[in-house]
Amino acid sequence: MRINKLLSNYGICSRSGANKLIEENRIIVNGKLCIPGQWVEKEDNILLDNENINEKDKIYIALNKPVGITCTAEKTVASNIISFMNYPEYIFPVGRLDKLSQGLILMTNDGDWANNILESKNEHEKEYIVTLNKPYDDDFIQGMSEGVEICGVNTRPCKVLRISENTFQIILTQGLNKQIRRMSKTFGYIVVRLERIRIIGIKIDGIESGKWRNLTEKEVIELRNR
Template identity: 45%
Template sequence: MRVNKYISEAGLCSRREADELLVAGRVTINEEVVAMGAKALDGDVVRVDGEIVIARTLAPESAKNRGVYIALNKPVGVTCTTDQTVDGNIVDFVDHPQRIFPIGRLDKDSEGLILLTSNGDIVNEILRSENRHEKEYLVAVNKAVTDEFIRGMAKGVRVHNQMTDPCRVRKIAKFGFSIVLTQGLNRQIRLMAAAFGYRVTQLRRVRIINVKLGHLKPGQWRNLTEAELKGLLPERTRW
């Protein structure tokens, strides 16, 4: 396997970014610096900046039958669209060898967890509003969070000419709070905060249902585990 693909499929970065690492001389195979076009063979030790890169590949019998299910820590600036004429689109950013698309969206100026898949049958299952699937966010704002603000956000706010559903909100810092939503209105958290005179300065999604962002760094992705898939989807839609 070409080493740029090996690094990309390990979830470290996109294939284009792996090419840049190779050009910069930051990739080694078995302690030797390698260039563009190098291949990683079974048993080779691949490192980036001295850190071992471990490929996350499925067992052959599983890979033949299952779809692709990815958790990505989307950085600010990446757009959740499959339209590859849009600069910074999420499909080109992940650069996966199979055709995948995002489940739902995360604003261009927001960051954090988003799921991508090759299995179109699961999208409605996850996004259907009546299923009330939870999504958790950590939010920083431009002024001190008050008890009144927390109560108001939790109770519901009128955005897009409708009241948001009651939700769980708690203060986590002087200028920060966490919020758990079961809705997915466009720019919902930013508009809710604005209704109380607050401006969101940073927004990061850290959980979708049972899948957590964990230690993924911005731009990194990983395959979902079997346990995550079982908690996320009915068995009939997983394959």
């Protein structure tokens, strides 16, 4: 595999981070400076800062993200999720939850595990509680459930349940950018509060805003096998 993927799989850095290490001449493969995009084998002698690379222990975290935090691993972005957590090891967000939204997001250093969760064809469920700027009617629920054209594509049919006159529960199996906000706007509504409360079998219950917990081994395995 390429050196970028190996370092990412080992939980050492992101693929883009690997490119930076290569540019800084900090990686040596079999006695020679690594080049961008180089193919490597696990059996190769790979040094980072003149020390053998070792696969990091895998990290799996459920975070209750507050409003105002941006789901990016790019530390130059203001209020990024990595600086917010200040976690001592390399981790990255699994997918995204827009800055104005709050709730559950998974963090990890396991690229393959993350990709399985994000793979669109797997149709993994994500559940949200959404509050609109005004009361909605039954036509809104039906229209949202059947799918809406946004960004040039039709959203998949989904489950929508009424909670109150202006709040509803929605379960999606895809993750288009700002999907719920754009779907609601199609019907003339503005989302004023959006909270993700579940990703597949992981629930936000018991995690205070801004706090996180480690996933159990059982949870990690269940998500890997979905």
